[in-house]
Amino acid sequence: xxxxxxxxxxxxxxxxxxxxxxxxxxxxxxxxxxxxxxxxxxxxxxxxxxxxxxxxxxxxxxxxxxxxxxxxxxxxxxxxxxxxxxxxxxxxxxxxxxxxxxxxxxxxxxxxxxxxxxxxxxxxxxxxxxxxxxxxxxxxxxxxxxxxxxxxxxxxxxxxxxxxxxxxxxxxxxxxxxxxxxxxxxxxxxxxxxxxxxxxxxxxxxxxxxxxxxxxxxxxxxxxxxxxxxxxxxxxxxxxxxxxxxxxxxxxxxxxxxxxxxxxxxxxxxxxxxxxxxxxxxxxxxxxxxxxxxxxxxxxxxxxxxxxxxxxxxxxx
Numbered sequence: 001x002x003x004x005x006x007x008x009x010x011x012x013x014x015x016x017x018x019x020x021x022x023x024x025x026x027x028x029x030x031x032x033x034x035x036x037x038x039x040x041x042x043x044x045x046x047x048x049x050x051x052x053x054x055x056x057x058x059x060x061x062x063x064x065x066x067x068x069x070x071x072x073x074x075x076x077x078x079x080x081x082x083x084x085x086x087x088x089x090x091x092x093x094x095x096x097x098x099x100x101x102x103x104x105x106x107x108x109x110x111x112x113x114x115x116x117x118x119x120x121x122x123x124x125x126x127x128x129x130x131x132x133x134x135x136x137x138x139x140x141x142x143x144x145x146x147x148x149x150x151x152x153x154x155x156x157x158x159x160x161x162x163x164x165x166x167x168x169x170x171x172x173x174x175x176x177x178x179x180x181x182x183x184x185x186x187x188x189x190x191x192x193x194x195x196x197x198x199x200x201x202x203x204x205x206x207x208x209x210x211x212x213x214x215x216x217x218x219x220x221x222x223x224x225x226x227x228x229x230x231x232x233x234x235x236x237x238x239x240x241x242x243x244x245x246x247x248x249x250x251x252x253x254x255x256x257x258x259x260x261x262x263x264x265x266x267x268x269x270x271x272x273x274x275x276x277x278x279x280x281x282x283x284x285x286x287x288x289x290x291x292x293x294x295x296x297x298x299x300x301x302x303x304x305x306x307x308x309x310x311x312x313x314x315x316x317x
Contacts, residue, residue, distance in 0.1 A: 022162020028131030059122035084114035086188035090175035168276035223286035246285035
């Protein structure tokens with residue numbers, strides 16, 4: 001059921017049910033972080049491996065302090081700069097956080113989402129929420145309530161309506177080694193923005209890294225349709241005249257070829273707009289029974305690095 005009734009969602013979560021919640025990044029599949037049955041429901045409904053940890057969501061830095069042993073100085077700088085917002089920090093957990101949340105790690109991933117509806121929800125709960133993206137494991141993350149409903153239907157009792165997610169890709173995950181930032185997942189906050197606040201970072205968020213935090217699976221964010229990064233969209237279409245092809249483009253590129261459907265992520269070439277449109281556009285093309293969905297790499301500047309991480313994982317086979 002899709003609803004705007006926050007009290008309905010509060011009641012469901014208090015009873016141990018799962019609720020899909022909107023954030024500025026993507027919709028999350030949420031349950032109480034202190035309810036082991038709810039945690040296991042999340043893994044089961046998503047078909048998510050138990051070795052892939054979950055992100056803890058709460059509503060204030062004071063609340064975060066209840067769940068972690070310490071917040072290093074650079075972590076606090078980032079929190080003050082970007083919370084509420086699409087920043088996830090890896091911090092040493094207190095024993096109150098179940099091992100199932102962190103997949104046995106001594107670190108817990110935590111963030112404060114920047115979405116009015118979900119912040120209101122969190123303030124009415126006596127517990128934080130764990131909330132991975134509200135999609136089956138490895139599939140395209142949902143950025144609107146309809147996508148969530150398409151994925152889970154009656155298996156999910158409550159979807160809290162929050163309209164379209166403004167950022168459109170997941171949070172940036174940052175850990176620390178000797179107070180220096182380590183970026184485990186590139187996301188809606190660019191590496192440059194993180195480094196401006198906290199100094200030079202080490203970026204581990206590549207498809208070759210072992211999964212140690214959410215969002216690091218080599219294949220992720222993927223449509224069912226074969227998804228391919230190409231050097232030149234026009235050349236690929238000309239070389240494959242019999243294929244039905246979906247195209248995602250940045251800028252004003254005109255694609256007028258037979259058997260081809262084109263979606264412009266941003267006519268003006270704006271990477272933030274492209275980010276907001278990426279998943280919903282992938283999802284739209286994925287429902288058209290195409291042979292391929294193709295895209296060229298984004299410019300390797302700012303959030304373009306995060307977008308390239310997403311399409312690399314979507315194309316991983």
